[in-house]
Amino acid sequence: MEEIVLETGEANSPAAIGSRLSNERAADVVEALNELEAEMAAAVLLHLPTDRAIEVLDLPGLDRAPEIVQKLPIERAVPLLTGMSADQLADVFRQMEEPARSGLLRRLDPDIQQSLGRLLAYPEDSAGSIMTTEFVSVPANWTIERTLDHIRRVERTRETVYAIYVLDPAKKTLLQAVTLRRLISGDPESPIMSVAMPRRPITLSPFTDREEAARLIAKYDLLAVPVVNGSGHVLGIVTVDDVIDAIVKESTEDVQRFGGMEALHEPYLRVGFGQMIQKRAGWLSALFLSEMLTASMQFFEGELEKAIVLTLFIPLIMSSGGNSGSQATSLLIRALALQELHLRDWWRVAIRELPTGIALGSILGLIAIIRIVLWQRIGFYDYGEHWLLIAITVAVALVGIVTFGSLAGSMLPFILQRLGFDPASASAPFVATLVDVTGLVIYFGVAALILTGTIL
Amino acid sequence: MEEIVLETGEANSPAAIGSRLSNERAADVVEALNELEAEMAAAVLLHLPTDRAIEVLDLPGLDRAPEIVQKLPIERAVPLLTGMSADQLADVFRQMEEPARSGLLRRLDPDIQQSLGRLLAYPEDSAGSIMTTEFVSVPANWTIERTLDHIRRVERTRETVYAIYVLDPAKKTLLQAVTLRRLISGDPESPIMSVAMPRRPITLSPFTDREEAARLIAKYDLLAVPVVNGSGHVLGIVTVDDVIDAIVKESTEDVQRFGGMEALHEPYLRVGFGQMIQKRAGWLSALFLSEMLTASMQFFEGELEKAIVLTLFIPLIMSSGGNSGSQATSLLIRALALQELHLRDWWRVAIRELPTGIALGSILGLIAIIRIVLWQRIGFYDYGEHWLLIAITVAVALVGIVTFGSLAGSMLPFILQRLGFDPASASAPFVATLVDVTGLVIYFGVAALILTGTIL
Numbered sequence: 081m082e083e084i085v086l087e088t089g090e091a092n093s094p095a096a097i098g099s100r101l102s103n104e105r106a107a108d109v110v111e112a113l114n115e116l117e118a119e120m121a122a123a124v125l126l127h128l129p130t131d132r133a134i135e136v137l138d139l140p141g142l143d144r145a146p147e148i149v150q151k152l153p154i155e156r157a158v159p160l161l162t163g164m165s166a167d168q169l170a171d172v173f174r175q176m177e178e179p180a181r182s183g184l185l186r187r188l189d190p191d192i193q194q195s196l197g198r199l200l201a202y203p204e205d206s207a208g209s210i211m212t213t214e215f216v217s218v219p220a221n222w223t224i225e226r227t228l229d230h231i232r233r234v235e236r237t238r239e240t241v242y243a244i245y246v247l248d249p250a251k252k253t254l255l256q257a258v259t260l261r262r263l264i265s266g267d268p269e270s271p272i273m274s275v276a277m278p279r280r281p282i283t284l285s286p287f288t289d290r291e292e293a294a295r296l297i298a299k300y301d302l303l304a305v306p307v308v309n310g311s312g313h314v315l316g317i318v319t320v321d322d323v324i325d326a327i328v329k330e331s332t333e334d335v336q337r338f339g340g341m342e343a344l345h346e347p348y349l350r351v352g353f354g355q356m357i358q359k360r361a362g363w364l365s366a367l368f369l370s371e372m373l374t375a376s377m378q379f380f381e382g383e384l385e386k387a388i389v390l391t392l393f394i395p396l397i398m399s400s401g402g403n404s405g406s407q408a409t410s411l412l413i414r415a416l417a418l419q420e421l422h423l424r425d426w427w428r429v430a431i432r433e434l435p436t437g438i439a440l441g442s443i444l445g446l447i448a449i450i451r452i453v454l455w456q457r458i459g460f461y462d463y464g465e466h467w468l469l470i471a472i473t474v475a476v477a478l479v480g481i482v483t484f485g486s487l488a489g490s491m492l493p494f495i496l497q498r499l500g501f502d503p504a505s506a507s508a509p510f511v512a513t514l515v516d517v518t519g520l521v522i523y524f525g526v527a528a529l530i531l532t533g534t535i536l
Numbered sequence: 537m538e539e540i541v542l543e544t545g546e547a548n549s550p551a552a553i554g555s556r557l558s559n560e561r562a563a564d565v566v567e568a569l570n571e572l573e574a575e576m577a578a579a580v581l582l583h584l585p586t587d588r589a590i591e592v593l594d595l596p597g598l599d600r601a602p603e604i605v606q607k608l609p610i611e612r613a614v615p616l617l618t619g620m621s622a623d624q625l626a627d628v629f630r631q632m633e634e635p636a637r638s639g640l641l642r643r644l645d646p647d648i649q650q651s652l653g654r655l656l657a658y659p660e661d662s663a664g665s666i667m668t669t670e671f672v673s674v675p676a677n678w679t680i681e682r683t684l685d686h687i688r689r690v691e692r693t694r695e696t697v698y699a700i701y702v703l704d705p706a707k708k709t710l711l712q713a714v715t716l717r718r719l720i721s722g723d724p725e726s727p728i729m730s731v732a733m734p735r736r737p738i739t740l741s742p743f744t745d746r747e748e749a750a751r752l753i754a755k756y757d758l759l760a761v762p763v764v765n766g767s768g769h770v771l772g773i774v775t776v777d778d779v780i781d782a783i784v785k786e787s788t789e790d791v792q793r794f795g796g797m798e799a800l801h802e803p804y805l806r807v808g809f810g811q812m813i814q815k816r817a818g819w820l821s822a823l824f825l826s827e828m829l830t831a832s833m834q835f836f837e838g839e840l841e842k843a844i845v846l847t848l849f850i851p852l853i854m855s856s857g858g859n860s861g862s863q864a865t866s867l868l869i870r871a872l873a874l875q876e877l878h879l880r881d882w883w884r885v886a887i888r889e890l891p892t893g894i895a896l897g898s899i900l901g902l903i904a905i906i907r908i909v910l911w912q913r914i915g916f917y918d919y920g921e922h923w924l925l926i927a928i929t930v931a932v933a934l935v936g937i938v939t940f941g942s943l944a945g946s947m948l949p950f951i952l953q954r955l956g957f958d959p960a961s962a963s964a965p966f967v968a969t970l971v972d973v974t975g976l977v978i979y980f981g982v983a984a985l986i987l988t989g990t991i992l
Contacts, residue, residue, distance in 0.1 A: 105735060105756065107755045107756045107757075139757075141755065228720060231717075231720065231721075232720060232721045235717050235718075235720075235721050241717045242698055242716070242717070242759075260698070260716060260717070260720070261687075261691050261697045261698070261716070262691075264684060264687065264688060264691075264716070264720060265687075265688045265691050279561060294780075297780070298777070298780045298781065298784060299563045299597065300561065300563050301563075301595075301777045303698075303759070303776075320759075320776050320777075320780070321754070321757045321776075323780070324750075324753070324754045324776070324779070324780060324783065325754065327780065327783055327784065327787075328754060328783065328874070331783075331787035331790070331791075331870075332870045332874065334787070334791065335787075335790065335791065335794060335866050335869060335870050336863075336866050336867060336870065338791060338794060338795070338866060338964070339794070339862045339863050339864075339865060339866020339867065339964060340859050340862050340863050340866070340964075341863045341866065341867075344867070347871065347874075347876040347877075348867055348868070348871040348876055348877060348885070349871075349876070349877065349881075349884065349888075353888075353891065353892070353895075356888075356892055357892060357895050357896065357899075360860070360863050360892070360896060361895075361896055361899050363859075363863075364856070364859055364860060364863070364896055364899070364900065364938075365899060365900065365903060367855070367856075367859050368852070368856055368859075368900050368903060368904075369903070371851060371852050371855045371856070372852060372907060374851035374852055374855075381844060381848075384844055384847060385844055388837060388840055388841055388844075391840060391847045391850070392837075394847070394850060394851065395827060395830035395850065395851070395854055395972055395976065396824070396827050396828060396830055398851055398854075398855075399823070399827045399830075399854075399858075399965070399968060399969060399972060400820070400823075400824055400827070402855075402858075402965065402968065403796050403819075403820055403823050403824075403965040403968075403969075404816070404820060406795045406796050406963075406964055406965055407792075407795050407796050407797045407816050407819075407820070407965075408795075409795060410791050410792050410794060410795020410796070410797070411792060411795065411797075411800070411804055412804070413791060414787075414788045414791050414792065415803065415804040415805075418784070418788065418803075420803040420804055420805070421803075421804060421805065425805075428805060429804070432805075432809075432812075435809065436809070436812055436813060436816070439809075439813050439817075440813065440816060440817055440820055443813075443817050443820070443821060444820065444821065444824050447821060447824060447825070448824075451828060482820075507862075508794070508795060508796075508862055508964035508965070508968075509855070509858065509859040509862055509863075509964070512855060512858065512859075512968065513855060513859075516851055516855060520851065
């Protein structure tokens with residue numbers, strides 16, 4: 081028994097795993113480490129060559145990087161952290177808790193401490209928080225040859241060398257951007273400005289949202305965008321791979337929020353039971369409390385007692401309103417996120433959703449009438465003497481509710497944006513709840529209008 | 537009157553718009569053209585310098601590119617199309633209808649016709665359909681100097697020169713990839729292989745899904761991935777900007793499908809009324825028909841008549857099941873899309889969702905009991921003699937339904953994937969409908985169990 085344990089133990093020792101992983105690509109090492117406990121992952125990391133360990137820590141895909149770093153002996157942690165790129169390092173410190181954070185920070189080089197401090201000051205999800213400070217910039221009075229020499233020297237320490245930023249020699253402010261492909265095609269003796277882009281570069285403020293950074297990079301097919309401060313100095317660059325990570329994270333969060341919960345920031349299986357309940361119970365309870373307004377059906381109890389048959393269609397009618405609302409919301413969330421539409425376009429959407437809702441409601445109303453007539457005629461169910469009036473009530477209510485659902489669902493993202501929230505916080509369950517409560521009022525209102533004097 | 541019209545006419549003439557736009561960035565020209573009718577956009581395009589017009593047509597952001605191309609006089613269309621990059625050109629032809637498509641295709645250079653034919657043969661959303669054939673490849677026996685000279689010559693006609701593919705000199709199969717940054721740092725006299733990446737490049741088959749291409753590019757932080765055929769020849773490359781467009785489109789489609797409709801492939805305001813109804817009515821009607829099963833409550837009519845009070849909680853209970861299901865579905869759709877989880881992990885999810893559902897259901901059950909007790913005590917509503925039993929019925933039903941909702945919602949994406957569908961086709965309304973129907977059965981079942989002998 082002990083022998084087997086020993087054998088397994090050896091094959092799975094940190095040293096053995098480390099040597100197996102040392103020839104894998106960094107991203108594959110990350111994937112393997114993500115499967116291990118933080119303590120074990122840290123131990124394996126210590127058995128990788130330093131360069132490789134730095135490369136692994138530098139990848140945004142590594143889960144629990146702060147936890148892993150804290151499990152490293154401090155004298156091993158410092159050189160690894162020092163080798164990391166500034167943006168990933170800031171990300172690790174951002175997620176680390178006190179007092180570990182300050183303790184580790186103090187051990188780093190004062191220069192790194194300072195640049196880290198600056199990065200950490202930017203709000204989460206801002207361009208400043210995802211930018212890297214390792215970029216190439218040269219004064220505008222350099223030649224192409226001199227710039228290329230400079231790039232050859234610094235290439236190893238820069239996240240990208242494909243975009244080179246040309247600065248005013250005196251004021252050090254950003255003048256132009258040059259791509260490496262244009263640079264190598266130019267005459268070595270010519271000034272760098274001879275191969276600059278025809279236009280001033282697109283820039284970001286460090287406080288710009290990362291989603292906006294992603295939108296600009298995607299729109300202009302850029303490999304990197306410089307982040308500049310108010311006086312025109314380049315603080316860092318946001319690269320296309322930072323942006324892909326940001327887009328993927330953002331869509332995960334959007335889908336989760338649209339599903340009616342707080343966004344998780346970790347993979348499903350990594351989230352603890354307590355945290356999972358916390359992320360889901362809040363919205364679920366809030367929706368539950370709002371939905372309780374439907375229990376105010378109690379005010380219609382008189383009608384309900386007289387016409388039990390009306391209750392049969394409650395779920396059907398309510399869910400149709402919710403479904404049409406959720407369709408409209410999903411459309412508008414994306415249209416606003418992609419800036420296909422802006423706040424001022426709300427009325428263009430409203431005048432489209434109104435006829436759309438009426439048409440969709442009429443289709444469902446027609447189906448409902450057919451179903452009631454069929455069931456009555458075939459004899460599956462007896463809706464009573466006034467079955468035709470009931471069919472009409474259900475159909476009219478459907479038109480009203482689906483129209484209301486489409487309108488409410490499409491306007492909600494605008495309202496949220498107007499109030500300063502992310503339009504993507506509008507969730508399908510939220511819209512459904514909103515429409516459910518109003519839907520009941522519409523249903524009983526239509527019933528009162530059509531059925532009073534007959535069965536009511 | 538006529539003068540004013542003339543003036544407006546002149547300022548908005550294609551020539552005037554064209555000259556205004558000729559100094560803008562191509563992506564901004566695209567945005568401006570997207571605001572115009574196809575006919576007008578085509579007219580403006582004719583007033584742009586040819587290079588600029590090609591650049592505009594080459595951007596994936598241009599809506600209705602096929603329509604615009606068809607509005608161009610054919611002798612103007614041919615040089616523009618000839619200048620476009622292969623992947624965008626294929627995209628335009630893919631969306632064009634016959635006979636315009638064949639008519640235009642015949643006018644192109646036979647070489648282009650042939651390469652287009654190959655690209656068009658790949659399935660939509662595959663790596664083959666988004667790849668470009670304009671990449672740099674060199675035989676392995678070249679030196680760095682010779683490679684750089686080659687790049688300088690072809691740079692203008694290649695989508696990217698940052699990744700260079702090294703081929704077997706005899707068999708022309710892919711051996712290695714070299715990045716431009718390493719290339720410029722190498723000794724010009726050395727063989728190209730001296731600066732090659734340490735590992736064989738990651739490659740795609742032309743039939744790989746574009747989502748998988750995106751995942752690989754994001755995971756390994758690549759600027760491009762070569763697409764190779766079975767014998768190892770490079771057919772094209774998928775670049776990071778193609779992939780960003782693919783990711784953004786994919787998330788829009790995912791959100792729309794999660795909202796319970798067919799994905800639109802165009803911006804909201806661009807979709808015609810009829811098409812909008814078509815995209816939404818299908819799912820809405822299907823959900824409506826399924827939800828009709830809830831009208832089978834008719835079988836519980838006896839119970840309903842005896843205990844009208846039970847109907848008051850139907851919307852509340854049903855929506856809670858739907859909400860918890862939609863949360864679970866949104867979690868699993870993303871976890872499966874990001875490959876955090878695989879089909880084989882379904883049981884790990886099930887054994888997590890079971891206690892999660894019970895806990896969430898208990899929280900809602902508790903809230904429901906508190907509400908019923910409060911209303912009864914304060915006198916807002918009289919739930920009758922057996923109000924405590926009713927409170928317990930509602931609470932127990934909530935635990936059952938929320939647990940069922942969480943389980944069903946989390947298993948649905950697995951089931952879809954198992955059946956060969958995209959897990960993202962599971963929509964919030966679909967889950968809600970599934971859970972609604974079962975929810976009613978659970979509710980009345982619990983009621984029968986607890987209330988038989990008292991009010992039932």
